[in-house]
Amino acid sequence: PDGKTLATGSNDKTVRLWDAMTGQRKKTLRRPTDGFRAVVYSPDGKTLATGNWDGTARLWSAYSGRHKAALRGHTAVVHSVVYSPDGKMIATASADDTVRLWNAKTGKHIATFSGHTRSISAIAYSPDGGTIASGGFTAGRGTSQLWDARTGAHKTTLSEHVRDVFAVAYSPDGKIIATGGRDGKLRLSNAQTWEHVTTLTGHTSFIYAVAFSPIARTLATASRDKTARLWDAQSGKHITTLTGHTSSVLSIAYAPDGTTLATASVDATVRLWDPQTGKHIATFPKFQGLVLSIAYSPDAETLATGISSANNHAVWLWDVSTGKHIATFSGHASVIRSIAYSHDGTKIATGSEDKTVRLWDAKTGTHLATFSGHTEGVTSVAFSPDRNMLASSSDDGTILLWKIR
Structure with a gap:
């Protein structure tokens, strides 16, 4: 964190520490039998955490290189390791389709985000920020899983769809x-x-x-x-059908004022x-290309x-009143599958087939950050209501949580 040392992890089964100013090698850490996949410093700079091909995450003294602890539980390579900003927790993401939370001091396992056995196509925060809903495929059925957004604890599984769940949304209240998903049905749950x-x-x-209307008890499907x-969200009655597109409708969004x-x-095309x-x-x-995602400011x-x-x-911004570009x-290397505005409108997040999430300044277009950790394309992004x-x-x-402020 002080910028003086650089850490690198390699398949040659070593982590090397380098002087960031001179490039001189300072220390070499050796341990896992299958090599390192990820490395990160603790916020205080005293500890290095590594994700390893043997399915472990390991903690090391950043000063002496001494091995301090092994975090065991994943059953496949650990692709990503991240500390919470206060340094008290570590999150690891693995090819075993789970995310695990650990106590950074004791190495004790706290929680596991798991349940889907195939790709997760959509996620949504509850309006109070306490729950994350995910849509995907589990044990031969389309499911929506509900998780505690703070601890990662699994709350329940809504396994009502016959096929994959592609879309999930909370009502404003x-x-x-x-x-909704592959079976063409829209299911509402309490x-x-x-x-x-x-x-x-x-x-x-x-x-x-x-998507739910922000002002009326209606919702829309694509x-x-x-x-x-x-649809009328209360009675389930079909209100009207919007026709005009000549191919699949992939994304839908209400303006915040409804x-x-x-x-x-x-x-x-995009239609209003x-x-x-x-x-x-x-x-x-x-457009000269596919439009896979949309979001209103x-x-x-x-x-x-x-x-x-x-x-x-690329992400293109349009003036809604004039239709002017x-x-x-620009920056993603593959298809952009999801876009979301922060609740204060200052940031835009994008998820791409290039396996990354990017954060942008919504006013200037400045690229603020790139979040890497997923091993396949990113299908959905969502800001927490508290904007953190x-x-x-x-x-x-997997579902990954990123601290943005």
Whole structure:
């Protein structure tokens, strides 16, 4: 942390410490039989934590190189290790499809995020920030898993879908969880009792996205059947179907003031709709590439779109009132699958097939940080309501939590 020493981990089964100014090697740490995969300093600079190919995480004295402890529990390579900002906890992510939390002082295992047996396609924070809901596939069925956002403890599994769950969303009051997926059905569950409330049918193919209106008891779904549908969240009644896209509708978002609804499609267009009437308002100019994700700014004035073509993967910002292109954020090396604004509108997070999450300044487009740790593409990103944490899900079957302030 003082910038004087650089640590590197290698498959040659060593961690080497180097003088950051001169490049001179200071010390070599040896231990795991299969080599190191990740290395990180504790916030106070006194300890090095490593993720290893033998499935362990290990703690070392940063000064003497002495091996202090082995954190055992993962059953496959540990790809990523991170300290909490206060240095009291360590989180490890492994190819065994789990994330584990540890006491950094004692090495004691605290909690494990596990449950999905295949890729996790979507995540959402509850409005109070206490729970993370994830959608994916477990034990032959599509499931939504609920987790304690602070401890990682698994709360329950909502295993109502026959096939993969691609979309999950909380109602603004936190009382309802909506899930949609490969079976084309939208299922509503009570977020407190976890009981199934109702199932909404009508789509003829996969449901890729779901969003609740911020001002009314309605919700919207986006589907592979080239349509979006509006529903009454209380009665489950189908209100209207939005038609016009010529290919799968992959993403859907309400403006924060609830006055417009945006949809993004494989047909390379973004369309704006009046959610009260279902009337088509405008179509943004056709993009040279796929539009896989969209998000409104909290003030409803800007729409962020993730656009991917053979040679370019970027976030484009648009003025909602004029349809004018405002800015482009570039940096990802592959398809951008998810976009989210922070609740104060100052930051944008993006998740990509390049296995990274990027954080951007929403006003200037400045790249603020890149979070690496997933071993497969990132499918979804979500800010915690308190703006301190960012959650990401991945095709590697894990959810990672990132401290952003």
